[in-house]
Every structure is written in C-alpha cells, then in structure tokens.
Amino acid sequence: MSLKGNQASEKLYVIYDGHCNLCLASVARLRELHSKADLQFIQIQQLEAVKDTARLIPHIDRFDFGALYEKMHVADERGQLFAGADGVVRILRTVRGFRWLSAFYRIPGMNRIADRIYRFIANRRYEWFGSTEQSCSIDGCDLPQDRGERNKLGN
Template identity: 70%
Template sequence: MNDTKQSGAERLYVIYDGYCNLCLASVARLKELRSNADLQFVPIQQLEAEGEGQQLIPNIGQLKYAELYEKMHVADESGQLFAGADGVVRVLRTVKGLRRLAFFYRIPGMRKIADRMYRYVANRRYEWFSKTEQSCSVNGCELPQRRGENNKHGN
C-alpha cells in the first residue's frame, strides 16, 4: 500500500498513457509500493478531457499532448516536468527499496543509455503490450478477467 498521505510529503504528478497496458501495470505496481512522496497518477486522457492540465496539476504550463504520448512525464509541485527515463528516476528516488536504482542514473553515460532504452520500449509499447479498449481516466477501467472474477479498477 502507498504510504504517501502523510502531511508535508512532496507531491508528484505521474502523467501516463491510460490506454497503454504497460503504463497501467506500472502505475498499479507503483500504487502498491511505499513512497515518501504523495504520488498522484493522472492519465493523459483525463487531462485532454479536462481541456487544461492546470486544473489537475498546479503550476503546470501549456501541455503538448503529442509529447505526453511519447513518454511518461512526472511533474513536481513547482510545475517542473521530468520526461521518459528522467521521470522514472524522479519517481524511483521516492520509492522505498528502489532509491538505490536511481543512483546508477548518475554514472557517466547511464542517462543516455537509459533514455535510449526508454524510447525503444515506449515506441513499441502498443505492439508488445497492446492497448486497453478504454482509458482508465473516466469511471475506471476493466482489466482482463480471470474465470469467476470481476476486475473493475478505478484510478
């Protein structure tokens, strides 16, 4: 369970593709992990539906939705955006047990390698992991059901 509701915790907004099965699985896993930040998960589709991200993410400037679909973005409370591998590392730094992984990102050359790996997977995410039929941004989403289960999940 995510222990991020404590007062004074840094708030990070994780902006992800609500149609991407890899993104949805990653968000579901992050919600289970303990973070010292208040992680808010915002599907791109919800930002588009609202018309302006400023209503959901304070201090955020004008968003370019085409760029948001290319990479996951993380926004901090000041509105600074971290995209792709930078965003992943920004979140990892807050998650108990994964903070040490963020250290490797500081090794010379690792940022470039991590960014290339991120782009390689991101460009193939629908091909490799497919898409959901609907975004989880409105009224939750339905995950594939196992026999006898009703898997209705919301954000």
C-alpha cells in the same frame, strides 16, 4: 501508492497513457510500492478532456500532448517536468528499496543509455503489450490508427 497519513514530503504527478497496458500495469505496481512522495496518477486522456490543466497539476497550464504520448511524464509541485527515463528515476528516488537504483543514473552516460532503452520500449509498447483500445476479430488485432502509426514510425 501515497504514503499513509499526512507524512508525504512532496507531491508528484505521474502522467501516463491510460490506453497502454504496460503503462496501466506500471501504475498498478507503483501504487503498491511505499513511496515517501504523494504520487498522483493522471491519465493523458484526463488532461485532454479538461480545459484548465493547472486545475489537475499546479503550475502547468499547457502540455504538448504528442510528447505526452511518447513518454511518461512526472511533474513536481513547482511545475518541473521529468520525461521518460528521467521520470522513472524521479519516482524511484522516492520509493523505499529502489532509491539505490537511481544512483546508477548519475554515472556518466547512463542517462543517455536509460533514455534510449526507455524510448525503445515506449515505441513498441502497443505492439508488445497491447492497448485497451485494441479491437480484435478473427482476422487479428488492430491498434488505433493514429497512435499505432505514430509508434510504428518511432516517434
């Protein structure tokens, strides 16, 4: 959620998979929280559709879309990218009531543990939470072949 008025101290661009139910629910929750940053939410699919990504996110003109589908990314106004657990912590530092959680990330080794947990969940997000692209029949549900296979392989 963006801070009401013009008092946001910084702008962060949250890049997420718009077909992932977990990602969509997380973004919906983030919109409800009070952040001191102006959070701009951009679906990966939006970035794929435009030729000039710097139009949407300043200082970034090119993305590795394979990497974007693996982890949520957060970009700041200078073009610095934070991926996965780093991105989550970057957002938490701006949210009232959750800033204290980001302090745990500074404990030696916690960033590796947090990243492993993030990757574990991210690699199973379609299996556990489903996808908006999921097609179902009486035989069960199937994920889109390209992304579903990528996640089953742990990429």
